[in-house]
Amino acid sequence: MRKFINLDANASYGPLPALKPSSILDSDYLNPSSIHRGGQRAKAAIELARDRVRELVGSDSALKVIFTSGATEALNLALNFPPEVARGRTIVSTTIEHPAVLAALQRFEKFGGVVRWVAPGRNWEFSEAPFLNALAEKPLLVNLMCVNNETGQLLPVAEISQALRSAGYRGLVLSDAVQAAGKLDLSFAGLGADMLALSGHKIGALPGVGALVVGNRTDLEPLVVGGPQEGRLRAGTENVPGIISFGQAAEYVRQNLAHRLARYAALRDTLEREISARFPDTIINCANTERVANTSSLTFPGVNADDLVVALDLAGIGISSGSACASGKPEPSHVLLAGGLAPATARSTVRLSFTAEAADDELAYCIEKLGDAVERLRGAA
Amino acid sequence: MPKATRKIVVALSGGVDSSVAALLLKQQGHELIGVSMQVWDYRNHGGCSTRATCCAPSDFMDARKVAAVLDVPYYVFDFESSFREKVIDKFVRSYQQGYTPNPCVECNNKVKFGELRARAHTLGFEQVATGHYARVEGEAGRKRLLRGIDGNKDQSYFLYGTKAAELGATIFPVGALTKPEVRELAKAAGLVTAEKAESQDICFVSGSAGEFVARIGGRRPAGQITDKSGQVLGHHDGIHNFTIGQRRGIGIGGNEEPIYVVDIDAASNQVIVGPKEELEREGFRVAETNWINPELLETLAKDGAAELSAIAQVRHRHAGVPVTLKIDQNGACSARFVSEWSTISPGQAAVFYDTANIEVLGGGTIVR
Numbered sequence: 001m002r003k004f005i006n007l008d009a010n011a012s013y014g015p016l017p018a019l020k021p022s023s024i025l026d027s028d029y030l031n032p033s034s035i036h037r038g039g040q041r042a043k044a045a046i047e048l049a050r051d052r053v054r055e056l057v058g059s060d061s062a063l064k065v066i067f068t069s070g071a072t073e074a075l076n077l078a079l080n081f082p083p084e085v086a087r088g089r090t091i092v093s094t095t096i097e098h099p100a101v102l103a104a105l106q107r108f109e110k111f112g113g114v115v116r117w118v119a120p121g122r123n124w125e126f127s128e129a130p131f132l133n134a135l136a137e138k139p140l141l142v143n144l145m146c147v148n149n150e151t152g153q154l155l156p157v158a159e160i161s162q163a164l165r166s167a168g169y170r171g172l173v174l175s176d177a178v179q180a181a182g183k184l185d186l187s188f189a190g191l192g193a194d195m196l197a198l199s200g201h202k203i204g205a206l207p208g209v210g211a212l213v214v215g216n217r218t219d220l221e222p223l224v225v226g227g228p229q230e231g232r233l234r235a236g237t238e239n240v241p242g243i244i245s246f247g248q249a250a251e252y253v254r255q256n257l258a259h260r261l262a263r264y265a266a267l268r269d270t271l272e273r274e275i276s277a278r279f280p281d282t283i284i285n286c287a288n289t290e291r292v293a294n295t296s297s298l299t300f301p302g303v304n305a306d307d308l309v310v311a312l313d314l315a316g317i318g319i320s321s322g323s324a325c326a327s328g329k330p331e332p333s334h335v336l337l338a339g340g341l342a343p344a345t346a347r348s349t350v351r352l353s354f355t356a357e358a359a360d361d362e363l364a365y366c367i368e369k370l371g372d373a374v375e376r377l378r379g380a381a
Numbered sequence: 382m383p384k385a386t387r388k389i390v391v392a393l394s395g396g397v398d399s400s401v402a403a404l405l406l407k408q409q410g411h412e413l414i415g416v417s418m419q420v421w422d423y424r425n426h427g428g429c430s431t432r433a434t435c436c437a438p439s440d441f442m443d444a445r446k447v448a449a450v451l452d453v454p455y456y457v458f459d460f461e462s463s464f465r466e467k468v469i470d471k472f473v474r475s476y477q478q479g480y481t482p483n484p485c486v487e488c489n490n491k492v493k494f495g496e497l498r499a500r501a502h503t504l505g506f507e508q509v510a511t512g513h514y515a516r517v518e519g520e521a522g523r524k525r526l527l528r529g530i531d532g533n534k535d536q537s538y539f540l541y542g543t544k545a546a547e548l549g550a551t552i553f554p555v556g557a558l559t560k561p562e563v564r565e566l567a568k569a570a571g572l573v574t575a576e577k578a579e580s581q582d583i584c585f586v587s588g589s590a591g592e593f594v595a596r597i598g599g600r601r602p603a604g605q606i607t608d609k610s611g612q613v614l615g616h617h618d619g620i621h622n623f624t625i626g627q628r629r630g631i632g633i634g635g636n637e638e639p640i641y642v643v644d645i646d647a648a649s650n651q652v653i654v655g656p657k658e659e660l661e662r663e664g665f666r667v668a669e670t671n672w673i674n675p676e677l678l679e680t681l682a683k684d685g686a687a688e689l690s691a692i693a694q695v696r697h698r699h700a701g702v703p704v705t706l707k708i709d710q711n712g713a714c715s716a717r718f719v720s721e722w723s724t725i726s727p728g729q730a731a732v733f734y735d736t737a738n739i740e741v742l743g744g745g746t747i748v749r
Contacts, residue, residue: 285522307503310456314504377503 005362008318009202010149010179010295010353016204024206024241032238033227042240049247056181056250057082057188057196057213064214066230071178072100073223073380076213078174078195078231079104080221081140087112092134093118093125093143095338098176101143102334107186113140124289124339125152128163135164141172141173148182148333150351151286152295154184161192172217178210180203182253183264183292189212198235200246202356203253209242260356264293267354267363271370272296278371285339285349291343296352299341301378303348311373317361317366320351388412389508389552390501392493393448393455395440396726397574398512400447401563402554406510406707407451413432414506415448417441418497420464421490421585433598446573460496469493469585473598475589479645480728481624482746483539483697484583484687490542490671494551510552515741516541517548517556524548526673526741528734538697541732541744545674591622602651606633609643609659610708617652625726626660660724664717665695665702667745672712677742681708691733691742693718701738714745 006014023045025352030038032046057063068074081089086108093105096118105115116137118130131142143163146153161173177196180186182203188196194217200209214220226235253260275298276282285297300308301332305321312319322331333364334345341349389472391403406413417440441457446453468487475482498509513535514529529535542552555563567575577681586593596602601619608614615633617623623631627642631654643660672678681689689708690702693716703719714733718737725731725747732744 274661305401306459307500310414310454313454376505 002316002365005358005366006355007312007352007357007358007366008320011318011320012201012207012350013204013355015206016249019204019206019245019248023265024244024248029240031231032240040105042238045247046138046238046240046243049243049250052247052251052254053198053211054213056198056254057186058190059178059215060129060189062215063188064231066212066214067228067238067246068089068210068212068234068241069208071098071176071197071202072210073234074175074197074199075100075174075209075219076104077212077223078197079108079141079143080223081108081111081113082221083111087248088114090114090116090134090139091141091143092116092118092131092139094145095145096148096150096153096335097145098149098178101145101176102122104145104197111238118144119338120340124151124286126155126160130165132159132167135167135169139169139171141174143174143176145176146196147177147183147284147292148335149179150333151297151312151339152179152291152293152353153286154290154292156181157191157193165192179295181291182257182260183251183294184261185257188215203249204257205245205249206242209239209246209335211246219373226310256356261293262350263356264354268293268296268352270363271352271367272298274367275370279374283345283349285336286339294354297336297349298352299345299349300374300378301345301348303374305348305349307377308350308370308373311377312369315369315373317369319370321347321349358381382748386410386412387508389414389504389510390399390414390497390504390506391453391510392497392512393417393576394512395443395447395574396580397510397572397577398514398555398563399444399572400512400572401558401566401570402512402552403447403451403453404566404572405554406552407453413452413453414504415444415451416497416501417444417455417457417525418464418492419457419459420492421469422461427690438558443574443577445678446595449571450616451569458497458500460492463496464492467495470599472583473594475728476594476621477598477601477647479620479623479625479647481626481726482728483730484585485697486538486542486730489539490543494543494547498547508550508552510554511539512555513537513553514560515553515556517551517553521549523674527556527739528741529553529556534560537741538694538730538732538744539674541663541730541741542671543746544671545675548673553694582676588624590624597618602650604652606631606652606654609653609655614654620647620652625653626724657724661722662718662725663722663725664715665707665725665731665747666713666715668713668748670705670743670745671713672708673741678708678710678712682710690736692736692738693723694732694734695723695747696729701734703736704733708732 029042032039032043035252053065054063109115114133116293146157147154157175173193175193178199181198194215196213198211201207220233222233224235229235241301272284281301283299309321336346389406389411391413393399445455468484472482472484501509511534514531514534516527517524519525528537538721601621603618605613606615606617614649623642623643623645628639638656640654641660643655689706691706693704694701702723703718706714706716727747727749729747730744731747733742
């Protein structure tokens with residue numbers, strides 16, 4: 001039987017073949033806080049991994065890398081403003097963020113804060129104006145993601161943060177860089193952000209580890225309190241194997257960026273070209289915006305996206321409708337709605353996201369099975 | 382000759398019966414997908430206080446585990462909106478009109494064998510299997526629906542809404558087994574659901590039906606409790622809290638013999654009570670009928686037969702009593718008890734079996 005094909009890498013990349021299991025599960029590693037050598041070795045491995053993750057976003061040694069259980073926790077940490085700080089303050093954010101951000105901002109509102117939401121324009125574009133307009137309220141924080149998880153759209157983080165700074169903005173800039181890591185040359189300094197959130201398993205590390213990368217911000221409030229781990233910002237014994245795998249994956253995707261990007265582009269462009277040729281009414285969402293090379297958001301009018309997900313799963317291919325959600329409750333994606341898609345159109349939209357390891361014959365198989373499924377589902381409708 | 386491999390969607394509720402249904406089909410080598418139907422979100426409706434329900438998310442976890450053990454792809458299909466419209470709204474409306482509805486019948490007809498079958502078809506799966514205790518027999522094109530072998534568990538009552546044509550694409554793998562046999566099979570296969578308690582009652586109602594109806598559809602006004610002659614005996618807190626045949630919780634004491642709710646008059650907002658005899662009817666009418674084999678009506682017409690002898694089951698867990706049926710050309714029907722009168726509750730399903738009390742002929746909703 002054919003190996004299951006992961007065309008849903010934006011949900012989870014799966015462990016990179018380049019991971020070194022023997023060093024991830026090294027039996028010498030004990031509690032990193034222990035004084036003895038079992039602790040010393042584990043602690044050193046964590047610090048080496050921290051350097052690798054720091055290098056993924058540039059190599060500024062002043063950057064603090066705080067390991068968390070994942071990007072959701074990293075974003076929650078970044079947005080963890082207690083009620084006395086939140087009250088009466090403003091956060092500016094796009095409407096197309098990950099649910100982790102949306103929920104954290106709802107909590108900010110519950111604590112008495114105000115959120116100014118910035119929606120994309122008609123062609124998904126984000127201009128500086130609405131961000132600058134909000135400056136009158138002296139925002140506490142401005143948040144916009146680097147790359148949207150559903151469409152692959154690249155947001156103008158550097159341009160907007162620069163415009164904000166030029167206009168005298170002195171608050172914080174947060175960016176969810178989960179889908180940017182490994183898909184572009186990520187530079188903390190270049191983005192002009194104060195905080196970036198990263199996820200391990202989205203770049204091929206083990207699941208259960210993420211990081212918040214922090215420039216000069218000293219008022220972070222830990223979500224998890226206890227021991228002094230992670231600079232007192234995240235208590236609890238570190239996820240040693242997860243963190244080591246994160247370091248390995250970060251190093252691998254950084255060192256191999258150029259040829260991986262070329263591979264992503266070849267895979268995606270071939271798929272989009274052939275599917276569009278077979279179904280000329282296919283809509284490629286964000287086709288006219290800058291986007292990362294591994295993600296395709298495709299609308300097949302008249303096809304129920306959830307049926308398409310099941311049909312492809314039965315063919316041994318993993319894709320997703322909207323963002324990953326195991327609840328079985330298909331609400332149309334807030335991202336696609338924000339981009340101006342009608343609910344019915346959003347429900348006919350699937351996301352295909354490649355790994356760089358996908359082989360040519362796997363790509364051909366995916367194109368064939370996707371096309372056949374679309375055809376059959378249209379026939380059945 | 383080995384049976385051909387078929388593509389089957391098996392509905393997995395997270396209970397032992399549907400687990401074993403999947404197990405048996407898997408052992409027969411069929412190509413399966415397992416599906417749980419998301420029909421009601423407890424988080425939006427005041428939570429769920431009982432464990433004995435079949436549509437709670439924790440049951441989906443069990444279904445997922447069973448599917449994984451059997452190596453069957455598993456999906457949750459969302460049928461909330463159609464369940465709300467076709468089952469819940471009708472349930473609430475019926476209660477508010479003084480009926481005692483049977484939502485499981487509607488759910489089977491409209492959701493399980495309606496929506497699920499349609500969705501399965503879309504995915505290229507023609508057969509639908511469930512864990513119901515019922516049997517389908519006969520050759521293609523002449524399928525018959527029979528009671529399950531296990532008299533205690535038989536669920537054919539809930540399935541009278543099927544058509545003969547659909548029975549050909551319907552499989553009840555546990556219908557020829559007894560419940561203890563089903564549990565044995567589950568245990569032997571190491572399925573996590575082997576020892577799981579029976580699901581009882583109505584899956585989406587976690588307290589009393591009356592509370593549920595009030596929460597979803599609003600309270601009905603308080604009114605009088607009277608006897609048959611109209612004498613006022615007390616007051617009730619809304620007719621949605623009562624069902625015909627109810628004995629406990631009426632709120633009227635001091636009677637020598639037990640009293641029952643014998644009727645509910647939505648128009649005058651009265652609950653009528655009386656002794657057990659007043660519950661008994663010499664017959665009843667049914668509406669919204671379904672006759673599984675349409676030839677039944679043709680045969681009756683051809684023979685010029687005005688009446689048909691049958692066994693009527695007038696509620697779940699009713700053994701069935703002999704009736705004489707008068708079926709109109711349009712399928713509507715009235716039933717007259719032959720030997721003994723029986724109590725009936727308008728709103729419940731009446732299901733008619735052949736005189737051997739095995740084959741489901743059809744049924745309908747009891748009306749006043």
